Amino acid sequence: MKRTHLTTGLISTVFAVLANTASAAELPSTMTWTAYDVGSQGHSEASAIADAFGKAYNTRIRIQPAGSAIGRLQPLVSGRADYAFLATESFFATEGSYDFSERRWGPQDLRAVAGRPSTFGVPSAADANIHTLDDLRGQRVAYVAGNPSVNVKCDAILAFAGLRRDDVEAVMFPTHGAAMSSLVEDRADATCTTTTASQLYELEESSRGIRWVDIPADDEEGWARMNQVAPVFQSFREIIGAGLSEESPANMLAYRYPIIVAMADRDEEEVYQFIKSLDESYDLYRDATAAIHRWAIEDAGVPPIDIPFHPGAIRYMEEKGLWSEEMQTWNDNRLARLEALKQAWDNLLNEEPDLEGDALAERWEARRQEVIVAL
Structure with a gap:
């Protein structure tokens, strides 16, 4: 009798394992x-x-x-x-x-x-007094040579405000790192990037300071213009990154x-x-x-x-x-x-x-x- 119960329990356990295995994913x-x-x-x-x-x-x-x-x-x-x-x-x-x-x-x-989801926005030097996307007009905006992945997002953000690259002073830098450092070095006033680039933390601690330019989540016409450039973006309220926190969030774009x-x-x-x-x-x-x-x-x-x-x-x-x-x-x-x-x-x-x-x-x-x- 004892042996029968043991065997029955063992069989139940085996079936349970097989059931779980069958439901698990199967990869090459x-x-x-x-x-x-x-x-x-x-x-x-x-x-x-x-x-x-x-x-x-x-x-x-x-x-x-x-x-x-x-x-x-x-x-x-x-x-x-x-x-x-x-x-x-x-x-x-x-x-x-x-x-x-x-x-x-x-x-x-x-x-x-x-x-x-990953986020992308416009960090600016706080002393440049750029509070809205329209304030970018005529300002020095850092671009990265040979990096369409970054530059097309920047162009899309400008399009959100009805701007083109010709409406800003586009300053081309040879590398992404150089473009990010340009704000601390006062060679640009704003750029386009993700929120956790190390140079942005340096900007936050510098005498210029950092301010994220808001991309309004409720501006339907702006989002329509942005997605004409590339139909892959949506709004995101970011709290992680340089100059960002629960108390100081920023609306920016999300991409993948x-x-x-x-x-x-x-x-x-x-x-x-x-x-x-x-x-x-x-x-x-x-x-x-x-x-x-x-x-x-x-x-x-x-x-x-x-x-x-x-x-x-x-x-x-x-x-x-x-x-x-x-x-x-x-x-x-x-x-x-x-x-x-x-x-x-x-x-x-x-x-x-x-x-x-x-x-x-x-x-x-x-x-x-x-x-x-x-x-």
């Missing part, structure tokens, strides 16, 4: 991801998530760092990487703009798995960084299991960096984001009850934009097979704008 035994350079926020967060996947699912992940957008995208497009941890270059890649306006690139068929990106033809079930793993293992990585807690799936798995969501990701969010009709409409519209641009690119290359370099980029930008206006 190995994966390769690309990410920003070692030391970057994107690489740090990719590493923390990879470590969590290893602990939870015994999956070995190789992270391939790259300092350029092409370096992060090429392995994904060629199939040598399974996923990429990207930023705004994912939007540029689907638009065929900047680095992706070359004949061998054009609009790429990318899909988002998830992407955590890092974004976990897959090719459109990635197996739907595999992507479903990936985002499920990201959600299930959240407690294992949520404290790894200052902002990684923003990977909570209810924030990271929904639009707006730079590119359309993958069907596997959408299926998981639907099962979680976190995907709405409005979100599906957004995704359908974003996908329609991508498909229209892909067709327009193919048409342009067929019409002018000898077009290359800057001439191609200029002709494509004009065609791209025509497509966007017609949507």
Whole structure:
């Protein structure tokens, strides 16, 4: 009798374990991801998530760092990487703009798995007396040479106020660090960046001081103008960063960084299991960096984001009850934009097979704008 009870209990335990195992996410035994350079926020967060996947699912992940957008995208497009941890270059890649306006690139068929909210705004030197976006007119605004990811956001913020780059004194700096330091050095009065750049803390402690220029959350016309530049932004009340706190917040724009990106033809079930793993293992990585807690799936798995969501990701969010009709409409519209641009690119290359370099980029930008206006 005692042996029978023991056996019955053991069987019950086995079934319980099997049930739990069946409900857990299932990942490939190995994966390769690309990410920003070692030391970057994107690489740090990719590493923390990879470590969590290893602990939870015994999956070995190789992270391939790259300092350029092409370096992060090429392995994904060629199939040598399974996923990429990207930023705004994912939007540029689907638009065929900047680095992706070359004949061998054009609009790429990318899909988002998830992407955590990150914030971006306009820090100014307090002594420059810049209180509103309109006050930027005629002021020295630091831009970064060869960094479209930063500069397009700055242009979008100016557009919010009905301004163009020509309306400010755009000062171009060779590196992001130099642009951030320019405010302390009194070589610029404002710039555009994330809230935790080390140079901003130096500005906060300097004689100039720091003031974040407010981007009003309730200005619908301003947001419409901003999203004409890039339809990927939303309002966010930020309390983390230089000069920011619960008592002194600032309204700025939210975008996604890092974004976990897959090719459109990635197996739907595999992507479903990936985002499920990201959600299930959240407690294992949520404290790894200052902002990684923003990977909570209810924030990271929904639009707006730079590119359309993958069907596997959408299926998981639907099962979680976190995907709405409005979100599906957004995704359908974003996908329609991508498909229209892909067709327009193919048409342009067929019409002018000898077009290359800057001439191609200029002709494509004009065609791209025509497509966007017609949507």
